[in-house]
């Protein structure tokens with residue numbers, strides 16, 4: 107770690123964003139100590155944290171008091187994991203319908219911050235976090251970054267988000283702040299074609315980042331472009347990938363092209379980052395201080411050993427999330443990792459997946475870019491799935507919410523147009539539910555335009 111990294115940890119980040127990074131150095135030290143514990147020590151520590159949260163929720167959240175009473179569960183020192191598992195899991199619908207009584211009455215509204223990132227097949231629900239939990243959550247994420255060789259202050263190239271998420275003409279102050287102080291550059295992923303990818307190559311070469319932080323599908327596409335372009339490009343030290351599961355072929359093309367190691371991270375907007383790969387790459391370690399994760403075997407799954415996860419957020423006391431069904435599945439990992447960290451392992455995440463859409467004009471749109479922009483702004487829709495049936499024909503399946511009005515579809519149409527303009531046709535189809543598949547995947551974006559056809563079109567577009 108350089109002096110510059112030290113300065114970012116001790117002075118610059120806490121001074122720039124005290125609410126997010128207050129006490130960062132101490133928190134990083136705290137997590138480093140936990141990594142050195144045994145799994146057993148951390149399990150005990152984690153169970154004590156879970157009991158504290160349950161007691162707090164029982165005393166200050168009417169929703170959870172009722173849930174625990176119904177299950178005959180009292181948070182006390184004799185509680186066992188089996189007792190805990192009697193509490194009914196929390197769903198997105200529960201959050202939608204019981205938001206006020208779910209939050210702890212010990213927190214004033216100004217002590218809660220709205221979580222504003224991410225998105226899945228389901229349209230996002232309001233998630234509030236106690237402001238006091240933000241430094242711990244951010245420090246946990248920085249620890250996962252650290253395993254990937256990314257220290258605060260290192261230069262990062264973000265292949266991230268949709269063009270609509272960024273101001274087209276950011277002020278010069280913002281540019282200075284972002285590029286020179288936060289040391290980051292953004293490359294949106296909403297529309298790819300040769301000229302966009304070439305501009306990203308030039309930006310990468312100019313900025314020379316140590317880290318690329320990206321969605322897996324867009325970075326795999328960008329890597330293929332770099333490999334096939336025959337032009338010079340800067341190689342980072344590592345790539346960190348998150349927001350959708352990383353496929354083995356994507357990992358391979360990114361590692362081979364960029365000549366760097368790839369690290370997958372797992373989190374969600376509901377509970378932030380909870381797992382990441384270490385330098386041994388044997389799966390993802392769960393940080394036991396930030397979440398208590400339960401594994402429920404999935405009946406009739408296509409894959410042997412598939413488990414659905416239930417996540418209890420151990421840090422957010424403002425709006426407790428207890429046994430939360432995020433609707434992602436995992437394969438369990440080995441008991442211990444060669445790195446020696448006392449954090450449990452999961453081998454693989456199978457969750458929200460998205461295909462790449464290929465348009466008649468040769469442009470392509472990674473489905474993952476739609477998650478924030480298309481869904482977040484359509485509150486009347488409970489779930490949405492976008493299916494490309496042919497090059498120029500899309501079918502959108504949606505589950506109407508309780509407050510659904512036809513205008514919600516107009517909004518959805520307008521949002522989709524930002525990505526696809528008028529070159530494709532749409533049909534909208536109301537359905538009762540969009541189920542998780544037997545593979546454990548929840549497919550938000552599906553493309554039936556054949557893989558070979560897609561590759562060909564992409565290759566032609568780049569020539």
Ligand SMILES: [Zn+2]
Pocket residue numbers: 384385386387388391443444445446447
């Ligand atoms: Zn490890």
